[in-house]
Amino acid sequence: xxxxxxxxxxxxxxxxxxxxxxxxxxxxxxxxxxxxxxxxxxxxxxxxxxxxxxxxxxxxxxxxxxxxxxxxxxxxxxxxxxxxxxxxxxxxxxxxxxxxxxxxxxxxxxxxxxxxxxxxxxxxxxxxxxxxxxxxxxxxxxxxxxxxxxxxxxxxxxxxxxxxxxxxxxxxxxxxxxxxxxxxxxxxxxxxxxxxxxxxxxxxxxxxxxxxxxxxxxxxxxxxxxxxxxxxxxxxxxxxxxxxxxxxxxxxxxxxxxxxxxxxxxxxxxxxxxxxxxxxxxxxxxxxxxxxxxxxxxxxxxxxxxxxxxxxxxxxxxxxxxxxxxxxxxxxxxxxxxxxxxxxxxxxxxxxxxxxxxxxxxxxxxxxxxxxxxxxxxxxxxxxxxxxxxxxxxxxxxxxxxxxxxxxxxxxxxxxxxxxxxxxxxxxxxxxxxxxxxxxxxxxxxxxxx
Amino acid sequence: xxxxxxxxxxxxxxxxxxxxxxxxxxxxxxxxxxxxxxxxxxxxxxxxxxxxxxxxxxxxxxxxxxxxxxxxxxxxxxxxxxxxxxxxxxxxxxxxxxxxxxxxxxxxxxxxxxxxxxxxxxxxxxxxxxxxxxxxxxxxxxxxxxxxxxxxxxxxxxxxxxxxxxxxxxxxxxxx
Numbered sequence: 001x002x003x004x005x006x007x008x009x010x011x012x013x014x015x016x017x018x019x020x021x022x023x024x025x026x027x028x029x030x031x032x033x034x035x036x037x038x039x040x041x042x043x044x045x046x047x048x049x050x051x052x053x054x055x056x057x058x059x060x061x062x063x064x065x066x067x068x069x070x071x072x073x074x075x076x077x078x079x080x081x082x083x084x085x086x087x088x089x090x091x092x093x094x095x096x097x098x099x100x101x102x103x104x105x106x107x108x109x110x111x112x113x114x115x116x117x118x119x120x121x122x123x124x125x126x127x128x129x130x131x132x133x134x135x136x137x138x139x140x141x142x143x144x145x146x147x148x149x150x151x152x153x154x155x156x157x158x159x160x161x162x163x164x165x166x167x168x169x170x171x172x173x174x175x176x177x178x179x180x181x182x183x184x185x186x187x188x189x190x191x192x193x194x195x196x197x198x199x200x201x202x203x204x205x206x207x208x209x210x211x212x213x214x215x216x217x218x219x220x221x222x223x224x225x226x227x228x229x230x231x232x233x234x235x236x237x238x239x240x241x242x243x244x245x246x247x248x249x250x251x252x253x254x255x256x257x258x259x260x261x262x263x264x265x266x267x268x269x270x271x272x273x274x275x276x277x278x279x280x281x282x283x284x285x286x287x288x289x290x291x292x293x294x295x296x297x298x299x300x301x302x303x304x305x306x307x308x309x310x311x312x313x314x315x316x317x318x319x320x321x322x323x324x325x326x327x328x329x330x331x332x333x334x335x336x337x338x339x340x341x342x343x344x345x346x347x348x349x350x351x352x353x354x355x356x357x358x359x360x361x362x363x364x365x366x367x368x369x370x371x372x373x374x375x376x377x378x379x380x381x382x383x384x385x386x387x388x389x390x391x392x393x394x395x396x397x398x399x400x401x402x403x404x405x406x407x408x409x410x411x412x413x414x415x416x417x418x419x420x421x422x423x424x425x426x427x428x429x430x431x432x433x434x435x436x437x438x439x440x441x442x443x444x445x446x447x448x449x450x
Numbered sequence: 451x452x453x454x455x456x457x458x459x460x461x462x463x464x465x466x467x468x469x470x471x472x473x474x475x476x477x478x479x480x481x482x483x484x485x486x487x488x489x490x491x492x493x494x495x496x497x498x499x500x501x502x503x504x505x506x507x508x509x510x511x512x513x514x515x516x517x518x519x520x521x522x523x524x525x526x527x528x529x530x531x532x533x534x535x536x537x538x539x540x541x542x543x544x545x546x547x548x549x550x551x552x553x554x555x556x557x558x559x560x561x562x563x564x565x566x567x568x569x570x571x572x573x574x575x576x577x578x579x580x581x582x583x584x585x586x587x588x589x590x591x592x593x594x595x596x597x598x599x600x601x602x603x604x605x606x607x608x609x610x611x612x613x614x615x616x617x618x619x620x621x622x623x624x625x626x
Contacts, residue, residue, distance in 0.1 A: 001617060001620070002621055002624075003618065003621045003622075005621075006614065006617035006618055006620075007597055007601040007603065007614075007618075009613070009614075009617070010603035010605075010606065010610060011601070011602065011603070011604065012588065012591050012602065012604035016591070016605075017590040101480075111584070111585050111586075111587055112585070113546045113548055113584075113585040113589065114547075114548045114589050115585075115587060116588050116589045116590050116591070118587070119587050119588060146478075150587050151489075151528070152530075152583075152586035152587060153586070153587055153588070153602065154599065154602075155600070155601070155602060187478035189478065189486070189489075189490070190489065191489065191528065192489050192492070192493055192529070192531060192599075193528050193529035193531075193584075194528050207486060208483065208485065208486055209483075209484075209485035209486045209487065209488040209489065209514075209516070209520075210520075210523070210524065211523050211524060211527040212527065212528075227480070268590060270548035270551070270552070270589040270590055270592065271547075271548055271551040272551055276552070276589070276591075276592070277590045278590060307547075311546070311547060311548075311585075342548075344548050344551070344589075345551075346551065355550075358545070358546065358547045358550055362547075362584055362585070366584065
């Protein structure tokens, strides 16, 4: 075997993470098998019909920009990257009459620990993102777009480049798309290992070929984005939701989920479950159901805690999780956030101090260094949690942890500072006795963690 | 005070194939925004030459018409760039929390034992460099690792780690 053949043996096929047949009413992952990602397969699934519809290719009149944006507003689609901002509203902020170049950007810099949904979309259904972006570009009068893909998933990047070639050859991208006056050029770009570039303004800096240090807002990207030009940025899954909405209408999408929480959502379930993977389910599905889809807690053990929206979201104990539904509003009400939809499950053998130690190391490592509270504070947090974990904690450390977290929150240019502080506060809120045990007994309450 | 000799760095020379790949990246951006291609160009340099040297940075800077320091800012900011030579196979094992819950730490320790190398080190035969990695966006596939930045390996149990390391050793010996 040559080098490529050796490594190819270990490449993920998606069988476990995506083609397990346990999605519920899927839209984005529907009908995928890993081989049918090509343009012809996508067309056979009804792909590019939505783009044809808005461009008036079916003898009908097509849709105006206002109609497309109104449909998006009706759908209740909210940004799938983490913030949950209403997509239709975001699109309406784009100054469509701006005379210069405007840009559309897809944020595929999927690095929030726990999240792996966009990789499977781009790898196994890349054209759905291309079509979604083309529709968005049409609605906002944009002629150039970039898809910024996480640097660690080069195979996915190559796949997306291939899909772009197919779409160009078929006339779905380029000048005068399908014979209409609409032009849209779409390109793929990649990062190279910087979590912070998932933050939208850091991503813009990176796309300009600079260090990925976030920009102060305002001005927002809608007025000052890539190269200082008006720019709209959405997450991969957000764009992937668009074709279905155009084909079936806003109200149908909204009806899939709950009021104010439209559609399906892909949850990346990781950690202590039997079948980790991506699960596309209607928004508002109960956590208990999601856990069941993922095969339940591994080894029949007890559920202890769940980080419901990526590592930046505050942890919630099992007692709360088993009673809530998976949607923006329900999780926010429970004191955490839906974030990117990454559900990290921890069983009763897990030490929360050790878990927080690892997360704090991550945020310290990934702080871009621009704002003092984050650059210094993330180091403080890690040092305190690290000594707690190693049995060297002091009684005053509990208050110190709280104080450092408090002093990072809201005092930085971007949300990375908050993202480092929120897990700390969540852990202290729900698992304080474990931390105190580490201080008084110099050892763990649970011992089986390896 | 000594006046130290500051070496003059000669720009690296790239093959026609590398330059063609640079051109392909450059074509994606507006003519006055060549700098946008810097990450892609540096990653191509790393893929072909193993690491990004000061000479490589200078050549990329000249190609993109940007200051060498601006290139260096990028190569030092993004974690995947190798600023020094690494082993023939750089292995990054994800050790972030979701992977830690499913054997990520165990995988890196297993490789340490197998390769007789410390985390961050390179084997004496120069074949393998072992590094921890942060989230690679493949959390459901844990344990996961990257080989030379571009090949992700999933579900890396001890058996598969053995198979991979042995396979890479064999593939290196056999001329392709």
